[in-house]
Amino acid sequence: MAERIVVALGGNALGKTPEEQLELVKHTAVTIVDLVEKGYEVLIGHGNGPQVGMINLAMEYSSQNGGSTPAMPFPECGAMSQGYIGYHLQQAIQNELNRRGIHKDCASVVTQVVVDPRDPGFENPTKPIGSFLTKEEAERIAAEKGYTFVEDAGRGYRRVVPSPLPKRIVELRMVETLAAAGDIVITVGGGGVPVIETEHGLAGVAAVIDKDRSSALLAESVHADQLIILTAVDRVCINFNKPDQKEIPSMTVKEAEQYIREGQFAKGSMLPKVESCLEFVKNTGKPALITSLSRASEALEGKTGTIITME
Numbered sequence: 001m002a003e004r005i006v007v008a009l010g011g012n013a014l015g016k017t018p019e020e021q022l023e024l025v026k027h028t029a030v031t032i033v034d035l036v037e038k039g040y041e042v043l044i045g046h047g048n049g050p051q052v053g054m055i056n057l058a059m060e061y062s063s064q065n066g067g068s069t070p071a072m073p074f075p076e077c078g079a080m081s082q083g084y085i086g087y088h089l090q091q092a093i094q095n096e097l098n099r100r101g102i103h104k105d106c107a108s109v110v111t112q113v114v115v116d117p118r119d120p121g122f123e124n125p126t127k128p129i130g131s132f133l134t135k136e137e138a139e140r141i142a143a144e145k146g147y148t149f150v151e152d153a154g155r156g157y158r159r160v161v162p163s164p165l166p167k168r169i170v171e172l173r174m175v176e177t178l179a180a181a182g183d184i185v186i187t188v189g190g191g192g193v194p195v196i197e198t199e200h201g202l203a204g205v206a207a208v209i210d211k212d213r214s215s216a217l218l219a220e221s222v223h224a225d226q227l228i229i230l231t232a233v234d235r236v237c238i239n240f241n242k243p244d245q246k247e248i249p250s251m252t253v254k255e256a257e258q259y260i261r262e263g264q265f266a267k268g269s270m271l272p273k274v275e276s277c278l279e280f281v282k283n284t285g286k287p288a289l290i291t292s293l294s295r296a297s298e299a300l301e302g303k304t305g306t307i308i309t310m311e
Contacts, residue, residue, distance in 0.1 A: 002039055002040060002041040003039070003040055003041065003225045003226070004040070004041040004043070004179070004222065004223070004224045004225050005035065005040050005041070005042055005043070005219075005224055005225060005226045005227070005228055005300075006043045006044075006045065006215055006218050006219035006222070006224045006226075006227050006228065007032065007035070007042060007043070007044050007045070007215075007228045007230060007296070008044075008045045008046070008211055008212050008215035008216075008227070008228065008229045008230065008276075009028065009044060009045065009046040009047065009089075009230055009293070010047060010229070010230055010231040010232060010293070011047050011049065011050065012024075012230075012231065012232045012292075012293060013025070013027075013028040013046065013230060013293050014028075014046065014047070014050075014051070014085060014088075016050050016054075016131065018084070018088075021085070021088050022088055022092075025088045025089050025091075025092040026092050026095075026096075027293070027294075028089065028092065028293060029089070029092035029093045029095065029096040030096060031230075031293055031294065031296050031297065032044065032093055032096075032184070033093060033096040033097055033100060033102065034296070034297045035296065035297060035300070036097070036102060036104065036184060037100065037102065038297065038300075040300075041179060041182070042184050042185075043175070043179055043184075043185045043186075043187060043218065043219075043222060043224070044089065044184065044185065044186045044187070045186075045187065045188040045189070045191075045211055045212075045214060045215035045218055046085060046089065046186070046189050046190070046211060047190060047191075047211040048078065048081040048082065048085060048189060048190025048191075048208070048211070049127070049128055049129045049130070049158075049190075049208065050129070050130060050131060051081040051084070051085060051190075052074075052077050052078050052080075052081040052129055052130075052190055052208060053129035053130025053131065053158075053159060054130065054131070055072070055077045055080050055081055056072070056074060056077040056129075056130075057130060059071060059072035059077065060072075073204065073206070074161070074204075074206035074207070075193050075194065075195070075204025075205065075206065076204070078190055078193045078194070078204075078208065079110055079193050081189065081190050082108070082110050082111065082189035082190055082193065083108075083110060085108075085189055085190075086108025086109075086110070086186045086189055087108070089106075089108065089186050090106045090107060090108050090186055093106040093184060094106045097184075104182055104183060104184060105183045105184070106183065106184040106185075106186070107178060107183060107184075107185060107186070108185075108186035108187070108189065109171050109174060109175055109178070109185060109186070109187045110171075110189075110193070111169060111170070111171050111175070111187045111188050111189060111192045111193065112169075112170040112171065112192060112193045112194075112195045112202060112204075113166045113167075113168070113169055113170065113188060113191065113192030113193065113194060113195065113209055113214055113217075114166070114167045114168040114169075114170060114195055114196065114197060114202070115164035115165065115166060115167055115194045115195070115196060115205065115207065115209065116164060116165070116167060116196075117196045117205070119162075119164035119165060121162045121163045121164040121165065121207070122162045122164060122205075122207065123162075124162075125148050125160040125161050125162050125163070126150075126160055126162075126163050126267070127160055127161050127162065127163035127207070127208045127209075127210060128150065128152045128158035128159070128160055128268055129158065129159055129160070129161055129208055130158055130159050131158070132152065132155050132156030132157065132158055133149070133156055133157045133158065134156065134157065135151075135157055137157070138157035138158075138159075141159075147159045148160050148161075150268075152268045153266050153268045153269050161206065161207055161208050162205075162206070162207040162208075163207060163208055163209060163210055164194060164205075164207055164209060165209075165213060166188075166191065166192065166194075166209050166213055166214045166217045167217075169187075169188065169192065169214075169217065169218060169221055170195065170202065171187070172221055172222070175187045175218075175222065176222055179222060187218065188211065188214040188215060188217075188218050189211075190208060190209075190211060191208060191209030191210055191211040191213065191214040192209055192214050194207045194208070194209050210272050210276070212229055212272050212273050212275075212276035213272065213275075213276045213279070215227065215229070215276065216276040216277070216279045216280040216288075217279075219280050219284075220279075220280055220283050220284055223284075224286070225286060226286060226287055226288065226289060226300075227276075227277060227280045227286075227287075227288040227289070228288070228289045228290075228291070228296060228299075228300070229273045229276065229277060229288070229289070229290045229291075230291065230292065230293045230296055231269075231270075231273060231290060231291075231292065231293075232292060233291075233292055234247075234291055234292045234295055234299075234304045234305065235247040235248060235249060235290075235291065235304060235305060235306045236248045236251070236265075236270060236273075236274065236290050236306040238259060238262075238264045239264070240264070240265075240266070240270070247306075248306050249305075249306060249307070250306065250307045250308070250309065251306060251307075251308050251309075252308075252309055252310065252311055253278055253281055253282060253308070253309070253310055253311075256274055256277075256278055256308055257278070259274075260274065260275070273290055274290070274308070276288075277289075277290060277308045278308065281308055281309065281310055282310070285310050287307055287308065287309050288307070288308045289305050289306070289307050289308070290305060290306045290308070291304060291305030291306065292304075292305075
């Protein structure tokens with residue numbers, strides 16, 4: 001039986017514009033199909049921070065400046081981003097599969113993820129979306145629209161929205177059916193469209209779920225053998241960007257939790273990745289891996305990456 005892995009794609013796998021993204025996903029597809037060719041059963045999660053911010057801002061601008069476009073609620077913007085990112089990914093992956101003569105299909109599922117309406121994340125927006133701005137640009141837009149902006153890992157200022165924890169993947173049974181048929185499934189895009197359960201059924205809410213946390217929930221829910229979070233670095237580091245920076249090839253849960261207490265991982269970047277891995281490892285006893293997109297295949301062979309294990 002093939003080993004099942006869930007791969008969470010970071011922003012470096014996608015692009016800031018549709019044109020840039022179409023080019024970047026060709027490289028992403030090569031990495032994914034490398035894994036398929038090695039015999040892995042692959043499910044894919046991805047982020048949408050820049051894309052959902054772009055869609056939301058464009059719709060809002062058009063509706064407020066004489067355009068005929070209606071203002072689009074934030075959950076619908078999330079679904080739109082899932083659709084177009086999924087389209088780009090599945091097209092690139094299908095092209096790469098065909099190029100290599102691998103007879104598999106790839107499909108993206110617009111996915112809803114249930115969150116708790118009482119989640120404290122709604123009171124404290126932390127999830128960066130949209131493009132990077134200067135301090136002056138952020139202050140001007142905040143004054144105009146009432147948005148909250150934060151400085152993001154030394155790269156500029158970005159709008160932040162609530163980021164509740166994922167509780168349940170609504171379309172899970174469908175995702176499992178596709179994966180069991182041998183297909184490559186793209187799901188929980190952008191962390192999934194956040195919805196709450198009401199007496200009238202599901203209803204979307206204005207938030208963005210962290211894609212690493214949703215990917216960890218996906219990996220646990222589909223009984224994956226491993227969670228792989230792909231980012232911009234080959235390995236997790238401690239003392240990052242300091243003279244004594246050190247790569248960490250492996251961490252136990254206990255060691256990772258100690259690094260978190262020491263404040264080793266930045267809140268806007270590496271911390272949610274490590275925390276998501278810990279969630280998966282502690283709930284399943286199975287390993288999680290953090291590495292770069294370009295070296296995913298090598299990392300699965302133990303040649304690079306940071307592996308997180310129970311003991």
